[in-house]
Amino acid sequence: MGRRSKGRRPRIHEVHALRSGPNWPLLGLSTVGMVLTGYLTSASLMGAAVQGCAVGGGCETVLTSRWATLLGVPTSLWGFIGYASLAAVAAFVRRVDRHWSWAWTIAFFGFCYSVYLTVVSLTILQSACPYCLTSLALMASILGLTVWQRPVELTRRAWLTPVASRAAVAAVVILVVHANYVAPEAEPVGPEDPAVRALAEHLAAKGVLFYGASWCPHCQEQKRLFGASARRLPYVECNLAGPNAPQASACSVAGVNTYPTWIINGRAYVGQVMTLAQLADATGFPGAANFK
DSSP states (O other), X not given: OHHHHHHOOOOOOOOOOBOSSOOHHHHHHHHHHHHHHHHHHHHHHHTOOOTTOOTTSHHHHHHTSGGGEETTEEHHHXXXXXXXXXXXXXXXXOBHHHXXXXXXXXXXXXXXXXXXXXXXHHHTSOOOOHHHHHHHHHHHHHHHHHHHXXXXXXXXXXXXXXXXXXXXXXXXXXXXXXXXXXXXXXXXOSOOOHHHHHHHHHHHHTTOEEEEOTTOHHHHHHHHTTGGGGGGSOEEEOOTTOTTSOOOHHHHHTTOOSSSEEEETTEEEESOOOOHHHHHHHXXXXXXXXXX
């Protein structure tokens, strides 16, 4: 027994600093973020209008674009989960080093993705959403707060390694997500609905023109209404190269500057997705009753 005792090493118990209470500044900012993203999520799931977002305006363009959903659920729901996670850390994680590490990591990823969505809205969608910009400001404030709250014992450690590793992961995730968003959508296949096909052929025969752009979310939504008959639409591609490239001369001559634009009997229907019933009524389609 004596020999065995000599070979044992005493265990060293690490002592970690603990917070005396919740991180109130972080909890407050996170709660505001939860209210904001919770409102957007409920509006999206219920199909309700968002206050302050006019029909056809920049806010609606962003909130109805393909970037408004991620993995089949509203993007705002993922934002809500992020803010809720920060609130949970602020309220329940008392160990100082873990509290700061978890809060900073979540805020860093949230800020990176918010910046990505803002760049997309301003460059690809050429629109701005006040709600999204507010969320970006909140996440930036939270990230700044966590940097300022960095524990004293961690200030001696270099920033380069943790920032570089998390930035690399964030970049990979964002690139994969972006590639999925911008990938060309497969053309609808399968049998055509006879009534929808007849309407598409009727529009072409009436000299109707549908001006749009390949990157325009509302244009894609408009085509989806026609399913496999979308290829029969009198469609004019205005800006295949992207929103910052010059548009096709045919679109410029027609005075088109917003997508989608329908020209029906000399009248322009600008920036709106028209239902099949609206198109049938506007062009005097004999089978309009099929879409009521």
